Amino acid sequence: MTLSIIPRPASIKVGDGFFLLDSSVALRGIGTTPEEARALGGVFRSTTGLLLEAVAADGQADKLIVLSLDNEVRGLGDEGYRLRSTKRTVEITAKTREGIAYGLQTLAQLISPPLHAPDSNGVYSIPAVEIEDYPRFRWRGAMLDVARYFMPKEFLIKFIDLLALHKLNVLHLHLTDDQGWRIEIRKYPRLTEIGSRRKATLVGHLSASPGNRIYDNVPHGGYYTQAEIRELVRYAADRCITIVPEIDMPGHMQAAIASYPEIGVLSAPVEVATEWGVKEHILNPTSRTIAFVQDILAEIMELFPSEYIHVGGDEAVKTQWQNSAEVQKMINDLGVADENELQSYFIRQMGNYLRKHGRSLVGWDEIMEGGVAEGAVVMSWRGIEGGTAAAKQGHDVVMAPNEYTYLDYYQSKNTDAEPLAIGGYLPLSKVYAYDPVPAELDHEAAGHILGVQGQIWTEYIAGPDQVEYMAFPRLCALSEVAWTPKSARDYRDFSMRLPAHLKRLDARNVKYRPVE
Numbered sequence: 001m002t003l004s005i006i007p008r009p010a011s012i013k014v015g016d017g018f019f020l021l022d023s024s025v026a027l028r029g030i031g032t033t034p035e036e037a038r039a040l041g042g043v044f045r046s047t048t049g050l051l052l053e054a055v056a057a058d059g060q061a062d063k064l065i066v067l068s069l070d071n072e073v074r075g076l077g078d079e080g081y082r083l084r085s086t087k088r089t090v091e092i093t094a095k096t097r098e099g100i101a102y103g104l105q106t107l108a109q110l111i112s113p114p115l116h117a118p119d120s121n122g123v124y125s126i127p128a129v130e131i132e133d134y135p136r137f138r139w140r141g142a143m144l145d146v147a148r149y150f151m152p153k154e155f156l157i158k159f160i161d162l163l164a165l166h167k168l169n170v171l172h173l174h175l176t177d178d179q180g181w182r183i184e185i186r187k188y189p190r191l192t193e194i195g196s197r198r199k200a201t202l203v204g205h206l207s208a209s210p211g212n213r214i215y216d217n218v219p220h221g222g223y224y225t226q227a228e229i230r231e232l233v234r235y236a237a238d239r240c241i242t243i244v245p246e247i248d249m250p251g252h253m254q255a256a257i258a259s260y261p262e263i264g265v266l267s268a269p270v271e272v273a274t275e276w277g278v279k280e281h282i283l284n285p286t287s288r289t290i291a292f293v294q295d296i297l298a299e300i301m302e303l304f305p306s307e308y309i310h311v312g313g314d315e316a317v318k319t320q321w322q323n324s325a326e327v328q329k330m331i332n333d334l335g336v337a338d339e340n341e342l343q344s345y346f347i348r349q350m351g352n353y354l355r356k357h358g359r360s361l362v363g364w365d366e367i368m369e370g371g372v373a374e375g376a377v378v379m380s381w382r383g384i385e386g387g388t389a390a391a392k393q394g395h396d397v398v399m400a401p402n403e404y405t406y407l408d409y410y411q412s413k414n415t416d417a418e419p420l421a422i423g424g425y426l427p428l429s430k431v432y433a434y435d436p437v438p439a440e441l442d443h444e445a446a447g448h449i450l451g452v453q454g455q456i457w458t459e460y461i462a463g464p465d466q467v468e469y470m471a472f473p474r475l476c477a478l479s480e481v482a483w484t485p486k487s488a489r490d491y492r493d494f495s496m497r498l499p500a501h502l503k504r505l506d507a508r509n510v511k512y513r514p515v516e
């Protein structure tokens, strides 16, 4: 029998026979308080869609599904679980609530026929198995750019469920960029009043010269209120997913500068950007601007309990700094060598501020230019060099190299048959082949690789259907890169499991790209 579990568990042994799941089955929590047992029942329901009667820890029933929280369980790490099913019982054992939740995700994938309909007798069956499973990495992420195109809250809810299905545990939200500011900040209301709207969007690629560009003249906007953010954060946390917010600075800030020109270098009005590409507008790193941005981070920390707060740092063009007498004087007064060191100085102010509040700064690998702030986590996107160097220096690293993890790239060489994309070529097999630990790292440095993340930049992804098309099934492959032990990974085996898994995506109405 082939089981089509994605991501593939660390180890599976298939036994004989089936556990038949019908309405006589009861759910029992062991090692749990009554509230935890109820909560686990809720996880069971939201994972499998099935409502089972919960019985007391010593309660009897003919057939049982037992969820056992056991602090003493060894060898499964903090997020692992053991799942044993026989004809009479299914038992999931884990050290933590996360482990139980992952066990339930696996259980949901074992149930056949798939959960949306039982067989003609109203029965589902679960094959007898013994599974031991735990993640390879603790950062298993997907980044969604909601700045270039706003994505409705309802879609983020669906996307969170899809991440949970794949045992991914980080949703990195790219909340701000030149083309839009997407989160309510109480202290600075113009960020959303002005910054969340652009008057038009460029049509096609940014290839024509400025005078020859075509715009759609359709205003685009949207943002999340703080109440909506709280709802999303809670929804994600219930599914073992941390939302890591990104406020991109000091570049990629044109929407904020359009809202508050005084934080820019030119102090002159500028509009929210209507086309893609790297902009030259950049924050003026004065103490006033630093205080302004820290006020924003204060509200961000209130909303997002995540230990990690992302401050971007990518693609900050320095020409405005070079041409500004005020900024040059600052370089001089601070005694920093150049514009790169000034950016490091700026990022360090953010790192210190976050650390004072018990949080850790994450930045794209450009934060290493001019010296990386103490304790900063580096997200390596321009290949793996930045991440490799950072890990050697003792920094934690999330691998996100564009060549392997940019899900905005084309999925086929036949680009004419694909919807317009930013470029590149990243087929499913290549995502699958990626290994997040660079071969040259020794054991200690390798320990600094927190994990891996897939990126969905949305310059050419105007809405949810297109996100799903670009993200799936490549995110299925990435989940296995992030979760499955390297030794258990095999692309042919994955390809054989994928068709059944795509049916799970069909049941959730996911508009994934068909597999050739």
Ligand code: TNX
Binding pocket: 314, 315, 364, 381, 406, 408, 422, 457, 458, 459
């Ligand atoms: C580079 S990756 C960017 C983004 C773009 C992306 C497009 C990174 C940190 N910056 O601003 O959306 O390329 O693939």
